[in-house]
Amino acid sequence: MERTLHVFVIPNGQSPAGPPNPARALTVEAPSLDGLREAAREKLAAEGYRVRSLSFGPKGLVAYVEAAR
Numbered sequence: 001m002e003r004t005l006h007v008f009v010i011p012n013g014q015s016p017a018g019p020p021n022p023a024r025a026l027t028v029e030a031p032s033l034d035g036l037r038e039a040a041r042e043k044l045a046a047e048g049y050r051v052r053s054l055s056f057g058p059k060g061l062v063a064y065v066e067a068a069r
Helices: 033-046
Strands: 002-010 024-029 047-059 060-067
Touching: 002 033, 002 047, 024 033, 033 047, 033 060
Parallel strands: 002 060
Antiparallel strands: 002 024, 047 060
16 A cells, blocks of 8 residues: 655754744555555654654545654
């Protein structure tokens, strides 16, 4: 199964309540819905992000991340 992952990056040093950068879309694949969450976390970590929030939305997954320090 394949889903779109919308990634919002919160710049380092910006407060958690501050606005994120505009979303970019990635594609994640996994054999099940449960596997999609783990696949998304692994993909984001491989790109150097720390996941703050990851959830399913009506049009795919939504993640809020910040660059790892």
